[in-house]
Amino acid sequence: MNISNTLADHTQPYHDLLRITSLVTHTDQDGEPVHELKLSCWSMTYTAFANAQCWIEADALGHLSLVEVMGHCVWEDQIPVLYLTYIGKPKLDQFMSLPCLYTLPRDLCPLPDISDQLVHAIVGLKTKPLQHFVKLVLERRDRLQAFMQLPASQNDHHAYPGGLLEHSLSVARNVIGMIQLNEPEMPIEMQEAGFIAGLLHDIGKTRTYRKGGFQQPMALLMDHDQLTLELCSVGLSYLDRAMPDIANMLRHVWTCASPGARYGKPAMTTLARYLRDADGQSAMSSTHKWVSRNYSKRGMLSSKHQRLWLPATNQPVYKSA
Numbered sequence: 001m002n003i004s005n006t007l008a009d010h011t012q013p014y015h016d017l018l019r020i021t022s023l024v025t026h027t028d029q030d031g032e033p034v035h036e037l038k039l040s041c042w043s044m045t046y047t048a049f050a051n052a053q054c055w056i057e058a059d060a061l062g063h064l065s066l067v068e069v070m071g072h073c074v075w076e077d078q079i080p081v082l083y084l085t086y087i088g089k090p091k092l093d094q095f096m097s098l099p100c101l102y103t104l105p106r107d108l109c110p111l112p113d114i115s116d117q118l119v120h121a122i123v124g125l126k127t128k129p130l131q132h133f134v135k136l137v138l139e140r141r142d143r144l145q146a147f148m149q150l151p152a153s154q155n156d157h158h159a160y161p162g163g164l165l166e167h168s169l170s171v172a173r174n175v176i177g178m179i180q181l182n183e184p185e186m187p188i189e190m191q192e193a194g195f196i197a198g199l200l201h202d203i204g205k206t207r208t209y210r211k212g213g214f215q216q217p218m219a220l221l222m223d224h225d226q227l228t229l230e231l232c233s234v235g236l237s238y239l240d241r242a243m244p245d246i247a248n249m250l251r252h253v254w255t256c257a258s259p260g261a262r263y264g265k266p267a268m269t270t271l272a273r274y275l276r277d278a279d280g281q282s283a284m285s286s287t288h289k290w291v292s293r294n295y296s297k298r299g300m301l302s303s304k305h306q307r308l309w310l311p312a313t314n315q316p317v318y319k320s321a
Helices: 092-096 112-123 128-138 144-149 163-182 188-199 224-231 233-242 244-255 270-291
Strands: 012-027 033-040 045-051 066-076 079-088 299-302 307-310
Touching: 045 066, 112 128, 112 163, 128 188, 128 233, 144 163, 163 188, 163 270, 188 244, 188 270, 224 233, 224 244, 233 244, 244 270, 270 307
Parallel strands: 045 079
Antiparallel strands: 012 033, 012 066, 033 045, 066 079, 299 307
16 A cells, blocks of 8 residues: 555644554555554544555554554544554653653543543643653553453442543542541642552552453462552652652552551551542442442342442432433
8 A cells, every 4th residue: 555645635744652552454455465553542543554664663563552653644534544654663752751641542441531530630730740650650551451441349349341440530539539628738749649549559450350350360369459569660769769758658658557457567647548548438439339229229238248228318219311
């Protein structure tokens, strides 16, 4: 396929960094190989075509690879289509110069509205080193799809595709809500670190769970929360240079002892308590909504792990549409 011959006068030059979310190779009418791709970022998904001449690093590229692309964009039936003249690996400084979470592939998220909310929240952080921290932890090929697609549990709370992302964002928001209610004078850097602590508290599930919420063999060896520091290590190393006390506060909040815990240092910041309570609140509210069929039932209700009660009221029973 001759890319230049397919372009009309109304096409626009295009240059960006995107993630590969689909890749199929076929041949054109001349018997030449053509690579058809889906390329995605935080807000848009493109169909793209690349011939063998511009496919410079084919062996090194695959699903969720971050690629630099050049070419032309044309809208066909209201769908943006890229005809590429170059595709290859970007340099690290190109990646780091992008807005935080720019390479989050929105089209892979079962709950795209939640993905949009996550991007909006992180881009809105005032503490720039925490944005870079999130970029280093989340925008990684080995965990990005799992964080967006996995349920938060197999049979308990947020037990549906995308539930891990929704639960994580819920916990982060709950932490901020508790801070603003109880300690509104807390420095903004600490508040936003509390948000990040809530957002990434279950990051270990990207290693201990697989599609459908089933446990990986790794889950037989350790709990998901024991992997948190390992999976955040690159980001924490960066924070050690940029904001060392905030880095250590995150380590402490993620590892300090909860009541009845066998290991862990005693909690020495209110953020630890806010995180614990926010996690429990998000999980229980999700379970309550599910067992009550979104409040259409009343009385004593049971889930797999606990009994819940929804008292009768004088208000009409809510019926979902």
